[in-house]
Amino acid sequence: MSNAGEAAPGEPSTAGDGTAYDELPTETRRSVLRQSLSVGLATGAYGISFGALGVSSGLSILQTSLLSVLLFSGGSQFAVVGILGAGGTGSAAVATSTLLGVRNGLYALQTSRLLDVRGWRRLAAAHLTIDESTAVAVGQDLRRAGRLGFWATGLAVFVFWNLMTLLGAFVGNALGDPTRWGLDAAAAAAFTALLWPRLRSRDAAATMVLAIAIALLTSPLLPVGVPVILTVLAALVVGLTGGGRHERADEDDPEPDLDPGAEVAR
Amino acid sequence: MSDWTIVLLSSALAFATKLAGYVVPESWVEGPRRRRVLALLPVALLAGLVAIQTFGGDGGSLHVDARLAAVAVAVVLLLVRANFLVVVIAAAAVAAGLRAIGWG
Missing domain, CATH: 1.10.287 (Helix Hairpins)
Incomplete structure (x- = not known):
């Protein structure tokens, strides 16, 4: 793969020719790989809670593990097993999972420019496009370092997340009655922890309050799982009306949808 | 919908969403309002999940x-x-x- 002439606009002019551009300084390379590995370990560790919750929701060990291999997006996976565990329908679980996954598509708009990949590499990159790989990739100063960070973090999270899911699924299977061990409360806490780093702006806080109100008010009236989907209205209402006062800030920041802190273990 | 359908369908849709970002023109999500709604989407859904997982019981009752x-x-x-x-x-x-x- 030749990278000559591939330098992005804004790439530091130290890349005098293709060869020099290809080589990352050893120090930078090491630091990116170290960061990728630590994010992979930290994120992978909570795969154990997903694995345990997956089997407690009624999925088999194989089905729980396949969600980590194939779906590979923490928030969506927790949503699937959370809604199934609460007695929701399959369509509600799939719809919530997919809506939560929309942000990965937004990350992909950025990583596709950074990676510039085609063919099977593009398919692999798409699969690895999640909160963590994107956050590490866009956090690098050099484009080449960003690419390395994306792949290394994506692969590290993939490996550890799947290993720990499998472990958690066996542990959860051995535990038996999920409520006795507080696994239902663990699911609520997991969603709280996933939500937490996203509550940075006033709009986000307003969206949260409105979404909670919508979910609780409609819960007794609608089939399980539907109230969560209805919370999309909270994002629409706040996003379309409440945010007017932030118009200028949005223009200053070309990529407000990316939240580098989100879901990256702190 | 069987458990297997749920697992495979949610996975396929998640992958399609990721891949879409690599193939659709970026103009599809241009504009501050559209971006704001999309950025707030996970906040709303996660908050709804917190509420239901914390208070929800059989048949949507609250406890x-x-x-x-x-x-x-x-x-x-x-x-x-x-x-x-x-x-x-x-x-x-x-x-x-x-x-x-x-x-x-």
Whole structure:
């Protein structure tokens, strides 16, 4: 793969020719790989809670593990097993999972420019496009370092997340009655922890309050799982009306949808 | 919908969403309003999931029980920047402990 002439606009002019551009300084390379590995370990560790919750929701060990291999997006996976565990329908679980996954598509708009990949590499990159790989990739100063960070973090999270899911699924299977061990409360806490780093702006806080109100008010009236989907209205209402006062800030920041802190273990 | 359909369909849609970002023109999500709605989408859904997982019971009924205490502990731990896994395990322990002594 030749990278000559591939330098992005804004790439530091130290890349005098293709060869020099290809080589990352050893120090930078090491630091990116170290960061990728630590994010992979930290994120992978909570795969154990997903694995345990997956089997407690009624999925088999194989089905729980396949969600980590194939779906590979923490928030969506927790949503699937959370809604199934609460007695929701399959369509509600799939719809919530997919809506939560929309942000990965937004990350992909950025990583596709950074990676510039085609063919099977593009398919692999798409699969690895999640909160963590994107956050590490866009956090690098050099484009080449960003690419390395994306792949290394994506692969590290993939490996550890799947290993720990499998472990958690066996542990959860051995535990038996999920409520006795507080696994239902663990699911609520997991969603709280996933939500937490996203509550940075006033709009986000307003969206949260409105979404909670919508979910609780409609819960007794609608089939399980539907109230969560209805919370999309909270994002629409706040996003379309409440945010007017932030118009200028949005223009200053070309990529407000990316939240580098989100879901990256702190 | 069978469990297998749920697993495979949610996975296929997740992949399609990711891949879409590599193939659709970026103009599809241009504009501050559209971007704001998309950025707030996970906030709304996760908040809804917190609410339902904390209070929801059979048939959509609402209950206050050990789960609320567990989530309160989770919030306190998040305020002091505890690690994700610590938060989740502590919440499970609180709920399990309260149930063991007969509450919630």
